[in-house]
Amino acid sequence: MLKEDQIPEKYRAVIDEQISVYKLKRSITQMNFIPDTPKIPIEKQTHWLKIPDVICVFVDMLGSTHLSASLYDSSTAGAYQLFTGTAVRLFSEFESPYIDVRGDGAFALFDSDQPYRALAAAVTFKTFSAEEFVPRINKATDVEVGCHIGIDQKTVLVRKVGFKRYRGRSDRQNEVWAGKPVNMAAKLAALTSDGELLASDRFFANITSKLATHSCGCPPGDKVALWKKVDVSENVALDFDKAYRLRSYWCKKHGAQYCTDILALDDE
Numbered sequence: 001m002l003k004e005d006q007i008p009e010k011y012r013a014v015i016d017e018q019i020s021v022y023k024l025k026r027s028i029t030q031m032n033f034i035p036d037t038p039k040i041p042i043e044k045q046t047h048w049l050k051i052p053d054v055i056c057v058f059v060d061m062l063g064s065t066h067l068s069a070s071l072y073d074s075s076t077a078g079a080y081q082l083f084t085g086t087a088v089r090l091f092s093e094f095e096s097p098y099i100d101v102r103g104d105g106a107f108a109l110f111d112s113d114q115p116y117r118a119l120a121a122a123v124t125f126k127t128f129s130a131e132e133f134v135p136r137i138n139k140a141t142d143v144e145v146g147c148h149i150g151i152d153q154k155t156v157l158v159r160k161v162g163f164k165r166y167r168g169r170s171d172r173q174n175e176v177w178a179g180k181p182v183n184m185a186a187k188l189a190a191l192t193s194d195g196e197l198l199a200s201d202r203f204f205a206n207i208t209s210k211l212a213t214h215s216c217g218c219p220p221g222d223k224v225a226l227w228k229k230v231d232v233s234e235n236v237a238l239d240f241d242k243a244y245r246l247r248s249y250w251c252k253k254h255g256a257q258y259c260t261d262i263l264a265l266d267d268e
């Protein structure tokens with residue numbers, strides 16, 4: 001417990017007020033889908049929404065710690081713009097119901113009935129990174145950048161935390177997604193190297209169509225299995241034992257058609 005002389009009074013008052021909110025009974029409303037962001041509650045501090053089996057696609061820039069705002073200000077700014085700006089806009093085009101920028105990456109959420117949409121968005125970003133982002137930034141700087149991606153799926157709780165308005169501004173609030181998927185997707189991304197996507201087994205269980213599990217056959221040959229099972233049971237930060245790794249990109253010849261066909265699988 002805080003002592004009276006431990007922290008100045010006005011800061012202690014803030015903490016005391018939040019503790020009184022913490023002691024109140026919370027109400028949790030069950031939802032089937034991720035709501036429009038303006039409909040996520042902020043007014044009543046005890047009200048949360050619960051959404052089942054939300055999918056999180058987390059894309060993270062590799063090598064960003066070596067990009068220096070003091071040494072190469074313009075290239076560093078350009079790298080962030082190209083990576084994060086493209087992530088947010090691509091995920092929007094894939095109609096993700098919720099997108100946010102996080103650190104040097106971004107994440108997109110998808111509803112439980114949109115696993116193929118989530119996968120198609122992830123592979124599209126992965127292809128953009130390999131074909132455009134990495135070569136352009138490596139050419140402009142002497143820093144090796146890359147992209148890695150994690151995907152997880154589980155139930156979340158959400159509400160807005162912060163001020164509805166603060167001195168006339170509305171920027172001191174953000175949605176808090178409590179639960180596994182955003183954290184686990186970020187941790188999965190961190191386990192991979194450039195160009196890799198790692199998905200938890202509970203997300204991968206949705207991916208059963210051969211369109212998404214096997215290659216198109218290019219270069220000419222058999223349609224090979226694309227995903228490799230990875231044992232992550234030793235990793236105490238993860239709450240599952242198996243993950244699946246994907247290294248491939250959209251094929252230069254068949255990618256656009258595969259993307260369209262895979263998107264249609266969610267409606268079947």
Ligand SMILES: [Zn+2]
Nearest residue numbers: 216218251254
């Ligand atoms: Zn092909």
